[in-house]
Amino acid sequence: MPDVVVIGAGPAGLTTAYELQKLGLSSAVLEADHQVGGISRTVDYHGFRFDIGGHRFFSKVPLINELWDEILGEDFLLRPRLSRIYYKNRFFDYPLKAGNALAGLGLFEAARCGLSYARARLRPSADAKSFEDWVAGRFGYRLYNIFFKTYTEKVWGIPCRDISADWAAQRIKNLSLWEAVRHALFSSGKSKDGQVITTLIDEFKYPRLGPGQMWEACTRRLAEQGNPTHCDVAVTRVRHARGQVECVYGQTAAGEPTEFAGQHYVSSMPLRELIRALDPPAPAQVLEAASRLRYRDYLTVVLIVKRAEVFPDNWVYVHSPEVRMGRIQNYKNWSPAMVPDPSRTSLGLEYFVWETDEMWRWDDRRLIELGTHECAQLGLVDPRDVEDGTVVRMKKAYPIYDHGYQEAVATLRSYLETLSNLQTVGRNGLHRYNNQDHSMLTGVYAAENITGARHDVWSVNTEQEYHEEQRQTDASAGGDRQVPGRRA
Ligand SMILES: Cc1cc2nc3c(=O)[nH]c(=O)nc-3n(C[C@H](O)[C@H](O)[C@H](O)COP(=O)(O)OP(=O)(O)OC[C@H]3O[C@@H](n4cnc5c(N)ncnc54)[C@H](O)[C@@H]3O)c2cc1C
Known part of the structure; x- marks a missing residue:
């Protein structure tokens, strides 16, 4: 039996397990998908690698920068940044x-x-x-x-x-x-x-083979020390009694039941689904609060274009209201190793949708046609140059901050605090608009809490700072390990 059962092999869950390993505790990570990395995964399509969006590795927290360097070493590249806004057939520099x-x-x-x-x-x-x-x-x-x-x-x-x-x-x-x-x-x-x-940040760090490379490397390091990650295991039931979680139950991709027990549990699955998985069920007002949490879904249409250069940016924000796409990523500009052939370009067209939208159910061919048409409409790509394409759909990409979410989260949080050996971490695990660094930090804190620290995981990323702005005083540039929300 592992010391800790971790739900989700995204940045938060894997960082929790990695930190536990350093602290001498064992873990088993359960991941619903067939691959690790969560929203920060890298997908491989015939050698063309792409992100769900584009994942800059950027953090003001020295501890997180150290972890990234430690996990990936020399494959962690420093890349130049160019991003612009496309509006009314013109490019505007971004930041402005x-x-x-x-x-x-x-x-x-x-x-x-x-x-x-x-x-x-x-x-x-x-x-x-x-x-x-x-x-x-x-x-x-x-x-x-x-x-x-x-x-x-x-x-x-x-x-x-x-x-x-x-x-x-x-x-x-x-x-x-x-x-x-x-x-x-x-x-x-x-x-x-x-x-x-x-x-106006003009450089960022990025793994040579995309963000998923970081999380695949982390998974390997865990496995080498006997801490497994079980992919294709979706947790559907969390059994608890007398204020403690006793066991989690899941299903494999083949539909077979499976169960895992540990001394402690750390969950990065969406807060709403965690509450719904509790057995016995949470009180009615807690379930009602969970149902008020909303998520925005996302799909990316990847076009393989028969051209060595399309535009020099890493990504372009598409403000033009006449097209549905919100952003275009150009993955070879993130890292040249993202394409198998330098005479080709892979573009990731980003569409922000609801899974209830009709568009979510369109077949891939129709979505690729839409993407090709919109790129032509913007004057960026000649449709004759598009030789292939693929689509990836990502549910719950964004936790929504609507007017009622804070109250709902507060209700769920106080209920979950009645389960003394369960902590929630990450982006959807806390319903917080966290990037990788803050998602990871909550994992570090959860691991340290298990060995006696008293961090407030919920306070991470409440300092309300803008991701684009970094003020480095001489002291913080010198590798100060002080981090937000740390109490012990
Ligand atoms: C379009 C886009 C662009 C982004 N760009 C950046 C960026 O530039 N830089 C940056 O740092 N961050 C970026 N982010 C944010 C980053 O993706 C997230 O912060 C990070 O992936 C969150 O990590 P997590 O582990 O909390 O959650 P996730 O990545 O969502 O991982 C959770 C994991 O739990 C699994 N899971 C869910 N339910 C279950 C279940 N019932 N049983 C088992 N497993 C389950 C999921 O399959 C998933 O693998 C971006 C996000 C989006 C949507």
């Missing part, structure tokens, strides 16, 4: 650069944006509840409309006024328009207080 944005918008539109920005700053709204209030209040309505609204609504599938301001605060709190303009015009690289500003 003043000169480029002015040229793209034209003087008249730029002046209107400036006026609308001034108006917003002169009459700030005291209490921004929605994403729309929050962003328009800081950047002005016109800039919000051009650079935030269309893309955000494509991603979330709900109007920006129904998205909680929390999400904006978490993602773009410190992105000051003035700072971006100042940086673009007078870039000294230093702020008033002498900090190095790397707001």
Whole structure:
């Protein structure tokens, strides 16, 4: 019997097991899918490798950077970044650069944006509840409309006024328009207080063979020390009694029942599904709170294009409202090893959908046709150059921050705290918009809690900082291991 049963072999679950191994505890990781990595997996299609989206490895937490280096070593590359916004048949630099944005918008539109920005700053709204209030209040309505609204609504599938301001605060709190303009015009690289500003991050780390390589390497390291990962095992029932989980039950891909027991349990499966799997069932009001959690689903159409170069970006945000795709990834620009033949390009077209949408059920051929048509419409690809394609669907890619989610999560959290040997971690495990680094950090904390630490796993990534902005003081650049949410 392993010391700990871990549900899910994404970054959070695998990091939990990896940290447990370092602490001298054994684990068994159960993964519903046939491969590891979760949303951070890499899919291989005839030698063309691609992510679910594009996964930059970027963290302000030194401990996480150390873990990545330790797991992958020299296959962990430093890559240049170029990403732009495509809007009204033009490319705009992203992050925004003043000169480029002015040229793209034209003087008249730029002046209107400036006026609308001034108006917003002169009459700030005291209490921004929605994403729309929050962003328009800081950047002005016109800039919000051009650079935030269309893309955000494509991603979330709900109007920006129904998205909680929390999400904006978490993602773009410190992105000051003035700072971006100042940086673009007078870039000294230093702020008033002498900090190095790397707001406009132009490099990131990335595994040579895509993010899944990190998680495959982690799985191998676990197996070498006798800590197995069981793929194709979906946990469907979590039996508990007297405030403790006793056993989890699952099903293999062949439909055979299987069960695992340990002293402790760590779950990265979606919070809503975990609550529904509890046996005996959770009280009615807890089940009702779970049913209020919502998720946005995602599919990517990959086109194999008979051209060595299509565009120089790693990815392009597609703000143009006339097409459904939200973003295009160009995987060979992430790492040249992502394509088996340098005369070919693989593009990942990203569609943000609900699994109840008709489009979710379209067959692959129809989705590939849609993607090819939209790329042609944007003037990016000649349909005659598309020689193959594939589709990957990913359910629950995004936990939704709507107006009721915080209350629902609080109810679930206090109920789960009655089960003393169960912790939840990760992105959907905590219903938190976590990137890999924060998902991993919750796994490190959960492992350390099992050996007596008292970390608050739920506090990770509540500091509301923007992913794009990193202020490095000399002290933190020096490898300080201090990390958020750590109590012990
Ligand atoms: C489009 C997109 C782009 C992204 N870009 C970045 C980026 O650039 N950088 C970055 O750091 N992060 C990025 N992320 C976020 C990153 O993918 C997640 O933070 C990370 O994968 C979360 O790890 P996790 O282990 O918590 O969850 P997941 O990756 O969701 O893993 C959970 C695992 O649990 C398994 N599971 C679920 N239910 C069960 C069950 N009942 N039984 C057994 N197993 C189960 C799942 O199959 C899955 O493998 C992106 C996400 C998306 C959607």
